[in-house]
Amino acid sequence: VIGAKCSRCGADSSADVVLSVCSKCGGALLFGYDFVGISSVVPKSALEGRKDSFWKFVELLPVGSAEDIVSLGEAYTPVLEFSDARFTGGKSVFVKDDGRLPTGTFKARGLSVAVSRLRELGVRHVAVPSAGNAAGAVAAYAARAGLRASVFMPRDVPTANLKECVFLGADVYLVDGLIGDAAGIVKRLKDAVGWFDLSTSKQPYRFEGYKAISFELAEQFGWDLPENIVFPTGGGEGIVGLWKGFHELMELGWIKRVPRLVMVQSSGCAPLVKAFNYGQSEVKELWSHAETVAAGLRVPMPYASYLVLRALRETDGLAVAVDDVDIIVAMRAFFKGGVYACPEAAATLAAYRRLLDDRVLDADERSLLYVTGTALKYFDVMDINRTRIPVLRKDAASLSDVVA
Amino acid sequence: VIGAKCSRCGADSSADVVLSVCSKCGGALLFGYDFVGISSVVPKSALEGRKDSFWKFVELLPVGSAEDIVSLGEAYTPVLEFSDARFTGGKSVFVKDDGRLPTGTFKARGLSVAVSRLRELGVRHVAVPSAGNAAGAVAAYAARAGLRASVFMPRDVPTANLKECVFLGADVYLVDGLIGDAAGIVKRLKDAVGWFDLSTSKQPYRFEGYKAISFELAEQFGWDLPENIVFPTGGGEGIVGLWKGFHELMELGWIKRVPRLVMVQSSGCAPLVKAFNYGQSEVKELWSHAETVAAGLRVPMPYASYLVLRALRETDGLAVAVDDVDIIVAMRAFFKGGVYACPEAAATLAAYRRLLDDRVLDADERSLLYVTGTALKYFDVMDINRTRIPVLRKDAASLSDVVA
Numbered sequence: 001v002i003g004a005k006c007s008r009c010g011a012d013s014s015a016d017v018v019l020s021v022c023s024k025c026g027g028a029l030l031f032g033y034d035f036v037g038i039s040s041v042v043p044k045s046a047l048e049g050r051k052d053s054f055w056k057f058v059e060l061l062p063v064g065s066a067e068d069i070v071s072l073g074e075a076y077t078p079v080l081e082f083s084d085a086r087f088t089g090g091k092s093v094f095v096k097d098d099g100r101l102p103t104g105t106f107k108a109r110g111l112s113v114a115v116s117r118l119r120e121l122g123v124r125h126v127a128v129p130s131a132g133n134a135a136g137a138v139a140a141y142a143a144r145a146g147l148r149a150s151v152f153m154p155r156d157v158p159t160a161n162l163k164e165c166v167f168l169g170a171d172v173y174l175v176d177g178l179i180g181d182a183a184g185i186v187k188r189l190k191d192a193v194g195w196f197d198l199s200t201s202k203q204p205y206r207f208e209g210y211k212a213i214s215f216e217l218a219e220q221f222g223w224d225l226p227e228n229i230v231f232p233t234g235g236g237e238g239i240v241g242l243w244k245g246f247h248e249l250m251e252l253g254w255i256k257r258v259p260r261l262v263m264v265q266s267s268g269c270a271p272l273v274k275a276f277n278y279g280q281s282e283v284k285e286l287w288s289h290a291e292t293v294a295a296g297l298r299v300p301m302p303y304a305s306y307l308v309l310r311a312l313r314e315t316d317g318l319a320v321a322v323d324d325v326d327i328i329v330a331m332r333a334f335f336k337g338g339v340y341a342c343p344e345a346a347a348t349l350a351a352y353r354r355l356l357d358d359r360v361l362d363a364d365e366r367s368l369l370y371v372t373g374t375a376l377k378y379f380d381v382m383d384i385n386r387t388r389i390p391v392l393r394k395d396a397a398s399l400s401d402v403v404a
Numbered sequence: 405v406i407g408a409k410c411s412r413c414g415a416d417s418s419a420d421v422v423l424s425v426c427s428k429c430g431g432a433l434l435f436g437y438d439f440v441g442i443s444s445v446v447p448k449s450a451l452e453g454r455k456d457s458f459w460k461f462v463e464l465l466p467v468g469s470a471e472d473i474v475s476l477g478e479a480y481t482p483v484l485e486f487s488d489a490r491f492t493g494g495k496s497v498f499v500k501d502d503g504r505l506p507t508g509t510f511k512a513r514g515l516s517v518a519v520s521r522l523r524e525l526g527v528r529h530v531a532v533p534s535a536g537n538a539a540g541a542v543a544a545y546a547a548r549a550g551l552r553a554s555v556f557m558p559r560d561v562p563t564a565n566l567k568e569c570v571f572l573g574a575d576v577y578l579v580d581g582l583i584g585d586a587a588g589i590v591k592r593l594k595d596a597v598g599w600f601d602l603s604t605s606k607q608p609y610r611f612e613g614y615k616a617i618s619f620e621l622a623e624q625f626g627w628d629l630p631e632n633i634v635f636p637t638g639g640g641e642g643i644v645g646l647w648k649g650f651h652e653l654m655e656l657g658w659i660k661r662v663p664r665l666v667m668v669q670s671s672g673c674a675p676l677v678k679a680f681n682y683g684q685s686e687v688k689e690l691w692s693h694a695e696t697v698a699a700g701l702r703v704p705m706p707y708a709s710y711l712v713l714r715a716l717r718e719t720d721g722l723a724v725a726v727d728d729v730d731i732i733v734a735m736r737a738f739f740k741g742g743v744y745a746c747p748e749a750a751a752t753l754a755a756y757r758r759l760l761d762d763r764v765l766d767a768d769e770r771s772l773l774y775v776t777g778t779a780l781k782y783f784d785v786m787d788i789n790r791t792r793i794p795v796l797r798k799d800a801a802s803l804s805d806v807v808a
Contacts (some may be wrong), residue, residue, distance in 0.1 A: 075480060167779075384570045390577050391577075
C-alpha cells in the first residue's frame, strides 16, 4: 500500500494511520498500491500456488503483516454452472455462492480485512450501523479478534441477524428507524464513546475485502472474467470493490478486459437504480417508505453514492430494480437447483431473467449471478404449509397410512 | 475400486452394480481399492496441486467417471486454531467447520458421493430416513442431479430441516416416531415404490464421503494428523468413514500414525457410548425415551453398530456422553470465538473439556473438534431476551435515549 486517495477531491492520506472519510471533503477514501513493485515480487503464477482464500492476495490488501490477519476461514467460495431452463431458458449461467463464508454472507470479506487492519492499528472498539448482515460479520470478526463491537440495526431487522449478534457477544442496539438513522447515532456518539465507525463507505478497509472478489473470480475463471456480473446492492460497497478490483487487475496486467457490472435493487428501495437510470451523478434524496423482503437492500440513502454510480458507468454497467414477488419466485428457483440464496441474492436471478427477456443481455454471453448470502438466515419468515405434509403412522404400510 | 466386502461376514460383491447391505448376512458393505495401483498413478504430491475439494481424491472414491460427479461446491472446510481459555484452559485446540459445506452440514460429503454414484448407475429415485440433516443433503443433491427424493423425518424434526426439504423440492413425509420408525417405512415400501434406500450404513456410498474427511484433514495437517479427533455421533457413519480413511492412508503410506477417535453422544441418547464402555460388540437394545436438543444425535438403535464400535476400538478410541445443558454452554463458547456450531457439534467441546478435566486427554496433544454443522439451522429454538435489547430513538443523543 502506498497511501489512500479521496475518490472525490483527490486529496492524499497516509495509509499508516486509522482512516475514515476524507478530512477535506468527506469523500470515500480508496487505497492505492505499487502495482509495478507487486507484480515483480508476486507474479500471478505464485499466487495460484497459495491456499485458496482471498487472503492469498495479501500483498494487495491493506494489512502490514500477514500475522495480523483475523480469519474465520475465508476459503474460496464455489462457482457453480447451471444449464437448467428454470434459470436461463436453456443457456447456462454461473452462480457464485458466498453463503458459504463465515457468518453466511459476503460481508465476511469486508469485515475480515477491516477488523484485521484496525486491530493492527490499535483500535479496540468498533461500531457499525447495519441492515443486518454487516452487523453479524462485525460481531463475529470482533469476537475472533478480541475487540469490542457495538452494532446498531433497524428494530425490524431479520431475527437471525439480531440473534447472531447477541450470541457472538456484541453490544446490540436496535433503532426505531432505518440504517441511515443508525448511522447517524454511530456518527454522533463516535467521539463521546470512542469507537471506530465501520459504516459502509465511511472507511477504506471494507472496500478492499470486496475488491478481492475480483481477484478470486479472475483466478477461478482462468483470468478471463465472465462478460456480466450481476450483483445485489444496498449500500454499494460490493460494486465499488468489484470495480476497484477490475482496475487493479488491469494495472497488474493480469486480465485483458473488464466485465460489465449489473447492479440489482428491490423496487421497494432502489435509489441507486433510479439515480443511475436518470443519469444523475449521485443519490440526492432519501428513498421514502423503503420496504422490501430483502432487508439488506433497504438502504434509502447510501453514503458516497457518487462512487457507486461512477463504478457502474465505468464498467458500461446496468441497473435494474425487481419486485419482491419476483424475488420470492427466484428464491424457489435457486432452491430447486440446490442453492440456498437469500432474497438479496435471488434478486440477481429475477433481474437476469428480465434482462434476457428484454434482450438487454445475451444468453450466449457468460453471466455470473452473485449469491451474497445464505437463505438460512431467512427461514423464520419463509413459511411452509404444514397441513400439506403427511404425518405417517410409525408402522405405516403405505404412503397414505397417516395418523388421524 | 476393486469391489465391495461385507464388514461382518467378509463376502465379496461387485462394485459395478447398485449395492445395499450384504445379501448373505445384512452386514454393512465397504468398498476396497487397489492402493498399490493408485499410489503409483497419483502420488500425494499430484493431489496437492488439485483444487481443494474432497473430490480431488476421485481415484479413491467410488465413481466411474469424474464427469458424473454431482457437486454443489464441496470446498475444503477451514481448520481454525483457538487458544482461548474459554475453549481449553490455556492450550490450543483445532476446530474444523463443516457448517460451510452445501446444506450447512457434513452430510453433504456422504450424499454428494452417494448421489453421484447412484445416478451414474441409473437410479432415478432415492429415499432416506433422517433425523434431519441427511434429509436436507439428500434433497439438495437430488435437486442438483435431477433425481426424485423422498425423505422421512420424525414429526418433531427441527423446523429448518423440514423447510429446506420442502424448498428443495423433495417429497417430504413426517413420521409419528423416531428415525428407526422412519427407516422401517423406507425399508417396507422399498420394493413397492421402487426407490433406493439411502439409510445410514445400509449402503456403501455414504461412508466414502466421510472417509474423504481423513484425506482432507491429512493434507491440511501436512500428512501428520492431530492425536485426537473429537466427533459427534448419531448413526455412526462419520466414525466409520474416518476410520476407513485412516486405514487407507496407512495402506497408501501417506500417513504414519492413526489418530484416536473420540465419539461424543448426548446423555439423552447414548447407545453407542454405553455399548462401547460396557465392552459390548454391538448395540443390543433400543435406547428408550431418546431425547436431546441435538436432534442429529437422536438415533436410539444405529444400524451396523458393531462396525462403529470396531472402528472406535481399532483407533484406541474413547466414547463420552454429555448433558444437554453442557451442550448449550458449549454452543455459547463457540459463538464467542466466532464459530456457529450446531448442538451436535458443540457436544465435542463439552466432551473435550470433560476429558481434559478428568485427565483422560492431555492438553499438550493436538486435538481437533469436528463441527459437523451450522447453528443457523437451530436459530428458531435459540431464544434471546428481547426485552434486554435497548431500542434507541432515531435521533438518540446517547445510548440511554430509548423509545418509551
